[in-house]
Amino acid sequence: MKKSKPVIASERNYIIEKEKFVPVSEYYGEDTFSHKVMKEKLPKDTFKKLMEAINEDKILDIATADIVAHAMKEWALEKGATHFAHWFQPMTGITAEKHDAFVDPSGIGEVVEKFSGKQLVQGEPDASSFPSGGIRATFEARGYTAWDMSSPAFIRRNGISTTLCIPTAFISYTGEALDKKTPLLRSNRAVNTSALNMLKLLGSKNVKKVYATLGPEQEYFLIDMDYFFKRQDLVLGGRTIVGAPPAKGQELEDQYFGSIKERMSSYMHDGIPAKTRHNEVAPSQFELAPVFEEANLAVDHNQIVMDTMQSVAKKHSLACLLHEKPFAKINGSGKHVNWSLSDNNGNNLLNPGNTPHDNITFLVFLVAAVRAVYKNADILRASVATYANDHRLGANEAPPAIISVFLGDQLTKILANIEKGTVNKATDAEIIDLGISSLPIVSKDNTDRNRTSPFAFTGNKFEFRAVGSSQSISFPATVLNTIVAESIDHLAEKIKAKGAKNINQAVFEVLKSEIKDIKPVLFNGDNYTKEWETEAGKRGLPNYKTTPVALKALITSKALNLFEKYQVLSKVELNSRYIIYLEKYIKDLEIEVKCLNNICLNQVIPAAAAYQKMIAKAIISTKEVLGTAAVVSAQTEILKKVVDLVNSIYLVNKDILAKVEVANAVHDEAKKADTLCGKVKPKMDELREYVDELEGLVDDELWPLPKFWEMLFIS
Numbered sequence: 001m002k003k004s005k006p007v008i009a010s011e012r013n014y015i016i017e018k019e020k021f022v023p024v025s026e027y028y029g030e031d032t033f034s035h036k037v038m039k040e041k042l043p044k045d046t047f048k049k050l051m052e053a054i055n056e057d058k059i060l061d062i063a064t065a066d067i068v069a070h071a072m073k074e075w076a077l078e079k080g081a082t083h084f085a086h087w088f089q090p091m092t093g094i095t096a097e098k099h100d101a102f103v104d105p106s107g108i109g110e111v112v113e114k115f116s117g118k119q120l121v122q123g124e125p126d127a128s129s130f131p132s133g134g135i136r137a138t139f140e141a142r143g144y145t146a147w148d149m150s151s152p153a154f155i156r157r158n159g160i161s162t163t164l165c166i167p168t169a170f171i172s173y174t175g176e177a178l179d180k181k182t183p184l185l186r187s188n189r190a191v192n193t194s195a196l197n198m199l200k201l202l203g204s205k206n207v208k209k210v211y212a213t214l215g216p217e218q219e220y221f222l223i224d225m226d227y228f229f230k231r232q233d234l235v236l237g238g239r240t241i242v243g244a245p246p247a248k249g250q251e252l253e254d255q256y257f258g259s260i261k262e263r264m265s266s267y268m269h270d271g272i273p274a275k276t277r278h279n280e281v282a283p284s285q286f287e288l289a290p291v292f293e294e295a296n297l298a299v300d301h302n303q304i305v306m307d308t309m310q311s312v313a314k315k316h317s318l319a320c321l322l323h324e325k326p327f328a329k330i331n332g333s334g335k336h337v338n339w340s341l342s343d344n345n346g347n348n349l350l351n352p353g354n355t356p357h358d359n360i361t362f363l364v365f366l367v368a369a370v371r372a373v374y375k376n377a378d379i380l381r382a383s384v385a386t387y388a389n390d391h392r393l394g395a396n397e398a399p400p401a402i403i404s405v406f407l408g409d410q411l412t413k414i415l416a417n418i419e420k421g422t423v424n425k426a427t428d429a430e431i432i433d434l435g436i437s438s439l440p441i442v443s444k445d446n447t448d449r450n451r452t453s454p455f456a457f458t459g460n461k462f463e464f465r466a467v468g469s470s471q472s473i474s475f476p477a478t479v480l481n482t483i484v485a486e487s488i489d490h491l492a493e494k495i496k497a498k499g500a501k502n503i504n505q506a507v508f509e510v511l512k513s514e515i516k517d518i519k520p521v522l523f524n525g526d527n528y529t530k531e532w533e534t535e536a537g538k539r540g541l542p543n544y545k546t547t548p549v550a551l552k553a554l555i556t557s558k559a560l561n562l563f564e565k566y567q568v569l570s571k572v573e574l575n576s577r578y579i580i581y582l583e584k585y586i587k588d589l590e591i592e593v594k595c596l597n598n599i600c601l602n603q604v605i606p607a608a609a610a611y612q613k614m615i616a617k618a619i620i621s622t623k624e625v626l627g628t629a630a631v632v633s634a635q636t637e638i639l640k641k642v643v644d645l646v647n648s649i650y651l652v653n654k655d656i657l658a659k660v661e662v663a664n665a666v667h668d669e670a671k672k673a674d675t676l677c678g679k680v681k682p683k684m685d686e687l688r689e690y691v692d693e694l695e696g697l698v699d700d701e702l703w704p705l706p707k708f709w710e711m712l713f714i715s
């Protein structure tokens with residue numbers, strides 16, 4: 001690219017303050033109105049009532065809400081907040097806030113800071129500015145936000161403004177969910193009910209609550225901000241829609257766990273506490289692994305983390321790319337969502353234990369999860385279906401679109417033995433004791449050797465790896481909770497039906513028949529191979545490669561009935577979500593079409609024309625000097641190639657625009673998405689190839705776009 005000279009870290013004018021070392025534990029969560037803070041700030045009985053409301057789903061009376069609101073406001077004022085905002089997660093993919101000042105007139109020309117229980121509990125943003133997938137057409141335009149007591153309020157600083165953010169659910173006037181939080185909370189309730197019933201059946205005592213835990217490992221790229229702003233495809237769509245891969249990619253594998261470059265490292269140090277941070281496989285790619293938490297909190301915090309990552313990057317003159325595939329032919333970014341179930345005593349239900357009871361519990365929940373994935377692989381696939389993630393799934397560096405489960409050799413053997421009814425002799429202390437039989441225990445080291453599986457058991461949790469890096473993890477978690485609840489109920493009914501006196505024996509028999517049934521979803525091999533695709537087809541596993549096809553799984557009668565039965569999403573709500581996801585797909589694709597058109601007509605073709613002129617002039621002047629017999633075949637060939645490529649680019653671009661116009665004449669969203677996906681997307685890929693070939697021919701000084709090698713290797 002022309003003009004911009006390489007930018008090196010030391011030339012930058014950002015300031016890395018010399019910080020004195022402060023342990024993370026000292027400031028971790030200092031800007032959240034946590035249980036610890038509440039305990040400190042609230043009267044004893046208020047705190048007790050609030051905790052009961054949170055833990056036992058009790059209703060909080062308005063008098064108590066007033067006291068909580070007052071304490072929250074006092075705490076927020078101490079932190080410098082001037083406004084409060086109901087913070088919610090509409091279907092747009094980003095979070096939204098409606099800000100209000102604390103001040104209230106208290107006399108003529110006088111104000112006081114005020115915040116009431118009513119303001120805390122409920123807000124009324126205008127629902128008409130958020131996607132509703134048709135719900136709005138049939139119902140009222142008004143919507144309201146409702147305080148989610150289970151997720152602590154927090155302080156958000158943005159430039160000079162400081163705001164108290166209150167996590168809320170966002171619902172239509174008639175009670176339909178318009179956001180991502182509401183169904184997640186409902187799915188938490190569903191999995192809690194089913195798991196508690198199961199635990200009771202298995203004879204567990206002292207368990208009051210079961211909740212899903214989530215730990216989303218977040219992948220991302222960091223590039224210099226100057227480059228970012230020179231590319232409208234990155235600014236508007238998040239990924240490069242043209243650009244040739246660099247001479248050096250990730251072949252040398254010297255990036256993974258490599259030393260983190262200075263500027264990147266100070267970025268990571270700046271206000272983003274994480275359990276793990278390391279380089280990823282691709283150059284300039286990194287990963288952040290958070291501490292796992294209860295699902296609802298983990299979802300909220302991942303949204304905040306994504307926002308924070310982007311704003312902190314700006315401070316370091318970097319751009320944080322969360323897109324699933326910012327650079328073609330370079331590794332994409334996913335979000336590995338670790339999922340498990342925990343009881344209120346902190347016991348992980350997917351942890352193989354030491355007693356027969358623990359082991360039975362472990363196997364029941366393990367088999368329930370595997371069954372859930374097997375029976376609902378299509379819905380799980382739909383939960384990660386986005387335009388951006390289509391570039392990643394099945395691209396041989398991410399899990400394929402086929403959802404299978406990796407259990408590792410040991411667990412697979414254990415299940416096979418249960419299925420056969422054979423019992424292994426315990427050879428050492430490491431046994432899985434079922435009370436009626438002994439099987440080798442899973443040792444943690446023997447799991448997670450497979451990086452290609454979309455859904456892998458990793459010792460004491462499952463890791464759902466097909467989730468996209470930029471998407472909210474709310475819907476994938478909602479789907480997981482719901483389908484697992486259904487499978488737990490299914491197993492519970494079967495166990496009960498056995499009517500056996502020995503519960504372990506009953507469980508053993510049920511597991512035996514279930515394992516036989518769900519076996520096709522188990523796969524420990526390399527998920528990237530062609531052979532697996534063929535084999536998965538034979539096993540009848542769905543393989544929905546694109547979003548418009550994958551999303552259809554949301555409106556099958558199986559899905560509609562399942563979500564309605566568990567009161568997670570009504571049929572109206574799920575249908576509306578299907579439409580919203582389709583609309584998002586269409587919008588994302590069409591933004592790229594417009595960008596591509598602009599880049600081709602305003603940047604690429606003008607650059608090529610300038611180069612054409614340069615070469616043509618060179619040919620003429622060479623002949624003038626050396627005579628007409630001078631050999632200029634190389635220049636002539638290059639010129640011809642450039643001219644041909646420009647013609648192809650112009651024609652394919654025109655063709656794309658015409659096809660989009662045809663698609664837009666269709667009023668059925670599903671059909672429109674199908675046309676864009678089937679007819680337009682392949683043409684965009686073709687166009688990219690011409691542009692990338694041209695990039696390899698045109699003078700570097702004339703090329704208007706930052707190239708991959710610049711963006712990925714200069715920092």
Ligand code: ADP
Nearest residue numbers: 213214215216289290291292338339340348461
């Ligand atoms: P490993 O290093 O074996 O991959 P870690 O314990 O480092 O496992 O966990 C990786 C990610 O999984 C982290 O983000 C972590 O928070 C999350 N995680 C760990 N245990 C659980 C759990 N029980 N439920 C949900 N997420 C978990």
Ligand code: MG
Nearest residue numbers: 217336337463
């Ligand atoms: Mg991982």
